[in-house]
Amino acid sequence: MANLKELKNRITSVTSTQKITKAMKMVAAAKLRHAEEAANSARPYAERMESMMVSLAAGLEGREAPRLLQGSGSDQKHLLIVATGERGLCGGFNSSIAKAAAQRAEKLLAEGKDVQILCVGKKGRDALKRRYGRLIIDFVDLSGSKRIGFSDAQPIAQRALSMFDNEEFDVCTLFYAKFVSVLTQEVTAQQLIPASIPEKAEGEESEVDYDYEPEEGEILDELLPRNVSVQVYKALLENSASEQGARMSAMDNATRNAGEMIDKLTLQYNRERQAAITSELIEIISGAEAL
Amino acid sequence: MAELVSMDLVSPEKLLLSDAYEMVVVPGAEGDFSVMAGHTPITAVLRPGVISIYEGDTEKDRIFVNGGFAQVADDKITVLAEEAIHVADLDRKDLEQRIANAAEDIEDAKDDEVRRKAQENKDHLEQLLEALG
Numbered sequence: 001m002a003n004l005k006e007l008k009n010r011i012t013s014v015t016s017t018q019k020i021t022k023a024m025k026m027v028a029a030a031k032l033r034h035a036e037e038a039a040n041s042a043r044p045y046a047e048r049m050e051s052m053m054v055s056l057a058a059g060l061e062g063r064e065a066p067r068l069l070q071g072s073g074s075d076q077k078h079l080l081i082v083a084t085g086e087r088g089l090c091g092g093f094n095s096s097i098a099k100a101a102a103q104r105a106e107k108l109l110a111e112g113k114d115v116q117i118l119c120v121g122k123k124g125r126d127a128l129k130r131r132y133g134r135l136i137i138d139f140v141d142l143s144g145s146k147r148i149g150f151s152d153a154q155p156i157a158q159r160a161l162s163m164f165d166n167e168e169f170d171v172c173t174l175f176y177a178k179f180v181s182v183l184t185q186e187v188t189a190q191q192l193i194p195a196s197i198p199e200k201a202e203g204e205e206s207e208v209d210y211d212y213e214p215e216e217g218e219i220l221d222e223l224l225p226r227n228v229s230v231q232v233y234k235a236l237l238e239n240s241a242s243e244q245g246a247r248m249s250a251m252d253n254a255t256r257n258a259g260e261m262i263d264k265l266t267l268q269y270n271r272e273r274q275a276a277i278t279s280e281l282i283e284i285i286s287g288a289e290a291l
Numbered sequence: 292m293a294e295l296v297s298m299d300l301v302s303p304e305k306l307l308l309s310d311a312y313e314m315v316v317v318p319g320a321e322g323d324f325s326v327m328a329g330h331t332p333i334t335a336v337l338r339p340g341v342i343s344i345y346e347g348d349t350e351k352d353r354i355f356v357n358g359g360f361a362q363v364a365d366d367k368i369t370v371l372a373e374e375a376i377h378v379a380d381l382d383r384k385d386l387e388q389r390i391a392n393a394a395e396d397i398e399d400a401k402d403d404e405v406r407r408k409a410q411e412n413k414d415h416l417e418q419l420l421e422a423l424g
Contacts, residue, residue, distance in 0.1 A: 041305035048301060048369055052334060052362055150303040150373065210364070211333040213321055222336050223360065226373070233303055 018258035025251035071194035084124030091250035098127035153233035294328035
């Protein structure tokens with residue numbers, strides 16, 4: 001019975017696929033926990049830095065703002081930093097980030113702007129290479145670092161800052177996926193340079209009147225570049241949490257689909273087997289009757 | 292007991308320390324300053340150096356930071372540092388060895404980029420050694 005054997009083979013192969021997707025789901029769940037922890041413990045620094053920046057920027061009124069805050073006064077040249085994962089098999093995670101970046105690039109190009117793309121993570125580069133290969137200026141490989149550390153974010157920020165100092169771009173936007181929950185990741189485009197400072201909430205008293213040492217402007221000069229690193233770091237952490245979340249739900253779906261397929265194939269296999277037995281019986285019985 | 296000033300020491304990777312002390316001396320960019328309860332609100336840039344924590348007249352703890360920011364308000368000081376190490380965790384012999392290694396790296400460096408990195412590394416280690424002082 002060739003057909004029976006074929007079915008049996010398929011069932012075995014689907015079962016082993018299911019084992020793999022199940023294991024990948026477990027791994028993603030464990031990694032997700034780590035990634036979420038890292039994102040949570042990075043939050044205090046980012047929050048405090050932001051509140052410091054808000055109070056500094058508010059105190060700066062009227063005076064000349066640093067270039068990182070004010071921008072270069074033009075928006076002709078754009079740098080898009082596209083942060084994606086290093087690995088696939090995580091649902092629409094990588095492709096949705098790449099798609100958002102591609103749309104933005106398309107829009108800017110249509111407006112006659114210059115676009116440069118800096119890819120962080122292999123998958124984003126692979127997705128953008130074909131259509132925007134000539135715009136990609138560099139690619140940062142993070143596959144070597146198992147857990148994202150601040151030292152991974154710093155070189156990226158440094159690169160952007162030195163390019164800005166050399167006036168190679170006017171506006172820098174960072175694309176990443178914000179982690180909302182295991183099921184939802186929100187693709188976010190965040191403007192890095194010039195820095196976007198959240199407006200103070202209406203009616204909020206300017207609480208404390210700080211002394212500054214050295215002057216506000218000098219502090220901002222120190223603070224703004226670091227803020228870029230912190231924002232990049234935050235984005236990378238959000239991204240890694242999102243990636244694991246996306247992989248977890250993708251693998252969960254895959255495991256479920258494999259289960260359904262196994263059920264269907266098993267049913268078919270049993271039917272075929274029963275049919276084979278029945279036809280054998282008929283042969284025997286009709287053979288006996290003929291005697 | 293004197294009033295306490297609470298200190299949060301945060302690095303980008305996590306909240307390192309959150310506790311209350313009598314007095315904290317931080318290495319400001321324009322000179323060290325000490326913070327006690329009731330200090331005037333101030334935002335300051337820090338240079339690489341040591342944060343000393345005092346309990347009464349005795350120095351209770353020393354923490355090396357490689358620059359950062361400090362904000363003081365309402366009996367509370369927040370220090371943002373990219374790197375912070377307890378001075379007690381540093382080992383003089385080990386540091387000296389690493390500085391020697393870094394010096395060799397500078398000698399052996401083939402291009403400017405490598406040399407610059409090695410130099411940065413050596414400067415950083417020397418700051419740490421100074422903190423041990």
